[in-house]
Amino acid sequence: MSLVLTSVIAVLAATPALGRQVDAAASHNGFTGAVAVARHGTLVLARTYGLADRAHRTKVTLDTAFNLASMGKMFTGVAAAQLVQEGKLRFDDPVGTYVPDLPRALRAITIGQLLDHTSGLGDFFDDPGYDRLRSRLTSLAAYLPLVTRETLQFKPGSRWAYSNSGFLLAGLAIEKASGERYDAYLARHVFGPAGMTHSGCYARSHLPSFAAIGYDGAVPNTATLPPQGTSAGGCYASARDLLRFAAALESGKLLGPTLVRAITNSHVAAPGGGYGYGFGIRGTTVWHNGGAPGAGGELDINAKLGIVTVVLGNVDPPRVVPVVDALLNALRVP
Numbered sequence: 415m416s417l418v419l420t421s422v423i424a425v426l427a428a429t430p431a432l433g434r435q436v437d438a439a440a441s442h443n444g445f446t447g448a449v450a451v452a453r454h455g456t457l458v459l460a461r462t463y464g465l466a467d468r469a470h471r472t473k474v475t476l477d478t479a480f481n482l483a484s485m486g487k488m489f490t491g492v493a494a495a496q497l498v499q500e501g502k503l504r505f506d507d508p509v510g511t512y513v514p515d516l517p518r519a520l521r522a523i524t525i526g527q528l529l530d531h532t533s534g535l536g537d538f539f540d541d542p543g544y545d546r547l548r549s550r551l552t553s554l555a556a557y558l559p560l561v562t563r564e565t566l567q568f569k570p571g572s573r574w575a576y577s578n579s580g581f582l583l584a585g586l587a588i589e590k591a592s593g594e595r596y597d598a599y600l601a602r603h604v605f606g607p608a609g610m611t612h613s614g615c616y617a618r619s620h621l622p623s624f625a626a627i628g629y630d631g632a633v634p635n636t637a638t639l640p641p642q643g644t645s646a647g648g649c650y651a652s653a654r655d656l657l658r659f660a661a662a663l664e665s666g667k668l669l670g671p672t673l674v675r676a677i678t679n680s681h682v683a684a685p686g687g688g689y690g691y692g693f694g695i696r697g698t699t700v701w702h703n704g705g706a707p708g709a710g711g712e713l714d715i716n717a718k719l720g721i722v723t724v725v726l727g728n729v730d731p732p733r734v735v736p737v738v739d740a741l742l743n744a745l746r747v748p
Contacts, residue, residue, distance in 0.1 A: 429459055432744050436461055439740035447626075447711070447727030447734065448474055448653040449741060454720040455661055460653075466626040466728065469634075479612045479625045479650040480726040481639070483704030485711055486615075486647040487581055489600055491529055491692020492663065493588050493645075495673040496603055503591040505529070505676070505691070512587035517562055523570045523580075525587055529691035530681040532573065533580040534566035538646075551640045554585045554596055574682045574689060578646040581692075585645020596645050608662035610655035615643035625650055626728040628708025635708030647704060653724045660715045660722040697748040703738070710734030716747050723747065 436449055436459070446464025450457065462474040497503035503512075509528060510521025520535070527533045538544060538560035550556055561579045568575070585596045592599050597615035605613045612624055618639050621627075628635040643649030651659070662668050669677075680688025680695040688695040694702050698719075703712040710731035714723045723741055727734040 432459055432741075433461060435740050435744045436737060439737045443733045443736045444729065445727055445733050445737050446474060446629075446729050447480065447725065447737075448476055448478060449737065450476060450653040450657055450724045451741070451745070452657045452661070452722045457657070466624075468627070468629065472623075474626065474728075475624075475652075476654040477612045477624055477652045478726075479614070479616075479622065479652045479655075480711060480728055481626070481628055481706070481709040482643075482647065482649055482651055482711060482726075483706040483709045484578075484647040485651075485702050485704035485713060486643060486645075486649040487692045488659075488702050488713070489604055489649065489692070490581055490584055490588070490645040491677045491690070492604055492668055493592075493596075493599055494525060494529060494584060494691065495669050495677050497588060497591045498676075499670060499673050503587065507587075509583050509587055512590040513558075513583060515558070515562075516583075519566055520562070520564075520583075523583075525584060526681070526691065527570045528577075528580040528584040528587070529677075530689050531575060531577050531580060531684065532571050532682055533577055533583075534568045534570045534572075534575070535561070535577045535579040535583070536564055536567060536575075537578045538564075538582060539578060548640055552642060554582060554589060554644055557582050557644070558586075574684045581646040582644060588645065597642065597649075600649070604659075604668060605655075607667050608655075609658045610651060613649070613651035613655045613659075615649040617642050621650075624652070628706075628728045630707035630730060635706070638707060648706075651726075653726050656713050656724045656726075657722055660713065664715070664717060699748055705731035705734070712738045714742060714747055719745075719747065721745060721747055 449461040451459035466472045466474045466478045505526035523533045541560045677691040678700045686696045699716045701714040711726040725738045
């Protein structure tokens with residue numbers, strides 16, 4: 415037995431000690447949310463803290479759905495790869511094939527460049543017109559005026575720079591190739607097959623009873639969010655469902671092994687190591703985090719160690735990140 419595996423087994427055998435470390439980090443940082451760890455598909459640690467909805471005194475559970483912010487980019491990577499697997503999309507296709515109304519400078523950006531953040535596009539949230547349009551952003555197409563007036567920051571494919579606008583266009587390509595709205599596509603082809611029963615790109619005005627309200631300090635963040643989650647982020651999932659998502663990805667329920675490798679292997683150097691198609695790569699760990707006012711979380715998958723960790727919070731990211739760090743450090747997940 416390897417020394418690494420021996421150390422991991424020793425840590426997981428001491429679950430009470432692991433739980434105490436996570437509890438201490440949660441208490442010290444005012445974290446509210448859920449923490450879950452699975453080893454080889456078996457739940458070995460589950461912790462919930464605080465309230466999902468302070469007004470109704472609803473407690474957090476492992477089935478509470480949290481706003482994932484940018485963690486949802488993983489779903490976009492999987493959706494695009496599924497369409498590649500079906501022959502309906504190619505990673506080297508120009509996005510203009512699927513979104514023909516783009517300015518000429520943007521049409522040649524490939525789907526792969528959108529998915530690995532090498533498109534040269536920026537962030538539609540930074541557009542001065544975003545707040546004015548926010549209430550009308552009820553479809554991916556409604557975001558196009560914010561994206562089409564962007565100027566490329568660099569030649570596509572030449573380097574990495576995080577881009578919400580790129581993932582918005584990737585979602586539009588998914589819609590065109592599949593013939594389905596992005597939210598409906600995820601429900602049928604990702605959440606359903608993975609058994610994710612508490613996940614969805616919910617309308618903010620019709621959140622299910624099991625969804626957490628995010629809090630920016632003491633104030634609910636609901637009014638500051640766009641009307642619905644998009645391919646760039648903002649959909650919802652529970653901690654239990656993200657464990658199911660990781661298991662479905664690893665077991666081939668969502669994609670064949672060739673496409674799993676395509677999206678979870680690094681295509682470009684990025685902070686922390688590298689980036690695939692919708693997934694960050696950090697050594698032997700595949701991961702993604704997300705953060706916004708009143709929302710923060712991270713999913714980490716380490717197939718070598720057989721460990722999957724989930725941390726989801728309905729508070730600001732500075733209250734969430736120390737819990738993620740405490741968990742990963744205690745488990746010795748790189």
